[in-house]
Amino acid sequence: MTTKYGLIGCGMMGIEHLRNIALLPEVEVVAIFDPDPDQLAEGMKLSPNASTFNSIGDLLAVQELDAIVIASPNFLHVEQLKEIAARRTLPILCEKPVYTAAGDEVVINRLQRAYQAPIWVAMEYRYMPPIATLIERADEITGGIKMLTMQEHRFPFLSKVGDWNRFNANTGGTLVEKCCHFFDLMRLIMRCEPVRVSASATQFVNHVNERYDGKAPDIWDGGYVMFDFENGARAMLELSMFADGSTWNEEIHAIGPSGKIACRMPGPQRFWPEALGPSPLPELSIYPRSPKRPQTTRIALDAALIDAGDHHGSTYYQHQRFLDMVRGGGEPEVSLEDGKRAVKMGLLAQEAAMTHRVIEF
Ligand SMILES: NC(=O)c1ccc[n+]([C@@H]2O[C@H](COP(=O)([O-])OP(=O)(O)OC[C@H]3O[C@@H](n4cnc5c(N)ncnc54)[C@H](O)[C@@H]3O)[C@@H](O)[C@H]2O)c1
Structure with missing residues (x-):
């Protein structure tokens, strides 16, 4: 059965995620949110069947999602993790750094205690x-x-x-x-x-x-x-x-x-x-x-x-392991x-x- 992903943020790294996800068997990116229309258009070239949204809230309403990838700018990760946690319980692959200011650590601690699905921090x-x-x-x-x-x-x-x-x-x-x-x-x-x-x-x-x-x-x-x-x-x-x-x-x-x-x-x-x-x-x-x-x-x-990214294949290998977890369960590496x-x-x-x-x- 096809595993369905949503992508939040479709800039340089979001595009690298799309290229590498496309190399995985039976995986499809079905939903993309990026407020920049040019970046969204770049993403749609790689995932032409995906739906696009005007907000993360709208993307989160897509019931068929099996996992979410966050590739937005660093300072947005904490708020976006909170927003996802308030609405859904899905495995998340969140780009590094997971937070940017010392004060955010308490929010991360709260997420660690309360979120019932795995959060995998992307460390390619x-x-x-x-x-x-x-x-x-x-x-x-x-x-x-x-x-x-x-x-x-x-x-x-x-x-x-x-x-x-x-x-x-x-x-x-x-x-x-x-x-x-x-x-x-x-x-x-x-x-x-x-x-x-x-x-x-x-x-x-x-x-x-x-x-x-x-x-x-x-x-x-x-x-x-x-x-x-x-x-x-x-x-x-x-x-x-x-x-x-x-x-x-x-x-x-x-x-x-x-x-x-x-x-x-x-x-x-x-x-x-x-x-x-x-x-x-x-x-x-x-x-x-x-x-x-x-x-x-x-x-x-x-x-x-090599063609799929700037990180010597590591984005692909990480996605393989993330997908194994999404499909088979277990803890994030x-x-x-x-x-x-x-x-x-x-x-x-x-x-x-x-x-x-x-x-x-
Ligand atoms: N692991 C790695 O080796 C690696 C390499 C590069 C970047 N990154 C990480 O990936 C993330 C994205 O970096 P990038 O290089 O792609 O930057 P980028 O500026 O190229 O892309 C960021 C994208 O996020 C979009 N965006 C802005 N506001 C948004 C919002 N509210 N919701 C969703 N999307 C929004 C922008 O329009 C843009 O398309 C950063 O956290 C960065 O640290 C990781």
């Missing part, structure tokens, strides 16, 4: 093939991680519908908006919680000359964040969003007493300069301490998955609690950088 990075292997093999290769480093060297924030991503108030700040992915990975890879954070970050070069209704963007484009974890391990993130020329967009290195495991991912294929030929394949490397014989594996992806903890790490990192203080959780 978990499902990028080299990262998924690193998560699986990190303990075995390192003998227990002591140091975990993540580096993102990438292009600036893209333009968004209504330019919402230029301001901390809409995004939660860069360390929430962008970096909650990495903080989620840190908890998952370490299998442990952070206890303190220090950070230094700022708006170095990007967007400084832009103005929106006369207001200058305040979104940061780089910095360093360090966490101490409760088991004594340390983790660090280095972010630069003016490093478009890098071969690798993301690199992760996990090191322990018996060795190191690392992975490297290029940026989205569509941004790779044609003049440089095909972009490199993502890599996974293993460096045992003894004997010193490093191995590097290059990981090829199905062309259909990325829970509301996971989504909440990743935001909290981001918010405290923002605060640490703003106040030049080390912050205890």
Whole structure:
């Protein structure tokens, strides 16, 4: 039987969801809401049989829905989750970050207690093939991680519908908006919680000359964040969003007493300069301490998955698992609690950088 989805928000990421849902067997997007007519039209090109609505309330009245995907701007997620919870009890895949301001945490806590269907927070990075292997093999290769480093060297924030991503108030700040992915990975890879954070970050070069209704963007484009974890391990993130020329967009290195495991991912294929030929394949490397014989594996992806998005097939793999849950029941692999903890790490990192203080959780 066909599983029927509703989509809220049909911008860049909503379109990526539609492309990937279209690759799943017996799944149909039957309802779309986006207040922007141009974005709605883009969505309808991919799901021509879907109905469109003037409000989330109208979309929620569609009784045949089996699940909802939220891909609206960050600052809308909490209100939209509340609105859905007031009307329906359906599995939800909600884009990260699940909330953007410390005061929203109580609403998320209430939802955790009261909502009777699963809420899965979209953390696509978990499902990028080299990262998924690193998560699986990190303990075995390192003998227990002591140091975990993540580096993102990438292009600036893209333009968004209504330019919402230029301001901390809409995004939660860069360390929430962008970096909650990495903080989620840190908890998952370490299998442990952070206890303190220090950070230094700022708006170095990007967007400084832009103005929106006369207001200058305040979104940061780089910095360093360090966490101490409760088991004594340390983790660090280095972010630069003016490093478009890098071969690798993301690199992760996990090191322990018996060795190191690392992975490297290029940026989205569509941004790779044609003049440089095909972009490199993502890599996974293993460096045992003894004997010193490093191995590097290059990981090829199905062309259909590369075409369907900017995240190395991870949106598709996440949707496969989400669909299994919608059809078969069970718990979300990325829970509301996971989504909440990743935001909290981001918010405290923002605060640490703003106040030049080390912050205890
Ligand atoms: N997981 C990832 O790797 C990843 C990547 C990109 C974006 N995202 C997340 O996806 C979400 C959307 O980001 P985007 O890049 O698609 O932004 P976008 O600006 O391209 O798209 C947002 C869409 O939401 C629509 N919208 C505005 N108000 C709305 C409302 N009240 N209800 C429903 N829709 C509304 C806009 O018209 C627009 O079409 C954000 O939360 C972002 O953080 C996640």
